[in-house]
Amino acid sequence: MGYEQGSSNLIRLVSSQPDTQKIPQTTFSEDTVDWFRKQRSGHMAKWLFSSPKFDGDKACGATVWEKVIAQAKTNSDYYVFQDELSIINAALPKLKNHFKSPLTLVDLGPGSKDAIESKTCPIISELHSLVRQYISIDTNQDFLKSAHQIISGYYPQVANGSLCLDFIEDSFRFPAKENTTVGLVFGITLCNMLIDPREKDLSIFLLASSFRRLRSHFSTAEGYLIITQDTNQDERKLKAAYTAISEYFYPLLHRIRRDLAVFGNYDPKNFSLDLQFIKETKAFSVSFVADKKMTFTVDGNLINLKAGDRLYMGNSFKFDKTQFLEVANSAGFSHIETIEQPNNPCILHIMKTK
Numbered sequence: 001m002g003y004e005q006g007s008s009n010l011i012r013l014v015s016s017q018p019d020t021q022k023i024p025q026t027t028f029s030e031d032t033v034d035w036f037r038k039q040r041s042g043h044m045a046k047w048l049f050s051s052p053k054f055d056g057d058k059a060c061g062a063t064v065w066e067k068v069i070a071q072a073k074t075n076s077d078y079y080v081f082q083d084e085l086s087i088i089n090a091a092l093p094k095l096k097n098h099f100k101s102p103l104t105l106v107d108l109g110p111g112s113k114d115a116i117e118s119k120t121c122p123i124i125s126e127l128h129s130l131v132r133q134y135i136s137i138d139t140n141q142d143f144l145k146s147a148h149q150i151i152s153g154y155y156p157q158v159a160n161g162s163l164c165l166d167f168i169e170d171s172f173r174f175p176a177k178e179n180t181t182v183g184l185v186f187g188i189t190l191c192n193m194l195i196d197p198r199e200k201d202l203s204i205f206l207l208a209s210s211f212r213r214l215r216s217h218f219s220t221a222e223g224y225l226i227i228t229q230d231t232n233q234d235e236r237k238l239k240a241a242y243t244a245i246s247e248y249f250y251p252l253l254h255r256i257r258r259d260l261a262v263f264g265n266y267d268p269k270n271f272s273l274d275l276q277f278i279k280e281t282k283a284f285s286v287s288f289v290a291d292k293k294m295t296f297t298v299d300g301n302l303i304n305l306k307a308g309d310r311l312y313m314g315n316s317f318k319f320d321k322t323q324f325l326e327v328a329n330s331a332g333f334s335h336i337e338t339i340e341q342p343n344n345p346c347i348l349h350i351m352k353t354k
């Protein structure tokens with residue numbers, strides 16, 4: 001597998017042979033049917049971020065996300081965004097102790113414009129003369145386009161490319177030009193696992209597997225990972241935090257009605273949001289609970305829901321620091337340094353490929 005610089009200046013992957021290890025992606029329709037039938041749980045969060053398609057469209061997760069993050073910057077119980085920013089800023093002056101030679105920066109899941117400007121750009125500015133190449137990798141094309149635009153605008157001297165790939169499920173190597181690659185994973189992405197939050201040991205297994213997949217993409221002699229983690233296990237604070245952004249979860253129920261063929265008595269108003277911290281698995285879990293009996297079809301698939309049926313929508317796992325580092329170590333990353341601040345549950349690890 002190699003890469004080429006396209007006319008649009010986006011790096012496109014070119015595969016010389018079929019990628020036999022590629023796992024077929026499920027569609028929104030399949031994921032939704034499995035969710036309503038409780039055949040799979042915790043996997044719907046990846047569909048939350050949807051752009052509105054007409055005036056008054058309630059399937060507007062992307063717009064609501066921008067709004068809740070703007071609130072989180074001023075006064076909100078949703079601490080994750082601000083506390084992660086704070087720990088990234090605290091780490092900045094330490095970066096030059098670890099990185100001394102020219103490097104390729106790989107942004108794994110750059111996310112929205114705001115996230116790139118507030119989290120990725122400060123890293124590039126801090127390591128300014130060393131960052132020679134920037135590669136953003138995301139499954140969301142819109143995020144890749146905005147990452148490309150922002151980085152080209154602020155850092156025209158940095159070679160800039162994007163890969164529309166799944167960095168957990170796809171097999172590929174980072175197309176790094178420099179001898180050192182530094183991967184960034186911000187937004188607690190690895191802990192937002194698309195699994196049933198009640199399954200004991202599954203999250204640890206998946207975390208290890210995700211680290212192993214990340215490790216497999218490094219192609220240079222020297223590889224580093226800068227990754228943040230939320231270690232908060234205080235149920236009251238977690239509930240307050242996710243309640244503050246609860247408006248962000250509802251557009252999913254509207255997206256189902258907008259983007260799929262739904263017939264019967266499905267109505268987003270017939271669901272209540274429920275937030276739980278499952279101590280045994282350390283999952284902070286977001287569910288929708290059916291308030292009444294509903295019978296409907298989704299793309300021709302019959303769904304029957306009873307009042308009280310709980311549908312696990314998405315999770316953020318709140319692992320201990322030691323547990324997280326042990327898993328990373330078992331998957332091929334040795335610990336270099338962890339940056340911590342008093343009263344900040346978000347911590348930042350610098351790791352090196354073994």
Ligand SMILES: C[S@@+](CC[C@H](N)C(=O)[O-])C[C@H]1O[C@@H](n2cnc3c(N)ncnc32)[C@H](O)[C@@H]1O
Binds near residue numbers: 139168186
């Ligand atoms: C939780 S958001 C974090 C965004 C941003 N880094 C931040 O700090 O706010 C996760 C981002 O990673 C992307 N993403 C999540 N899982 C991914 C995967 N397995 N492969 C590629 N992109 C993924 C999402 O599309 C989104 O842009």
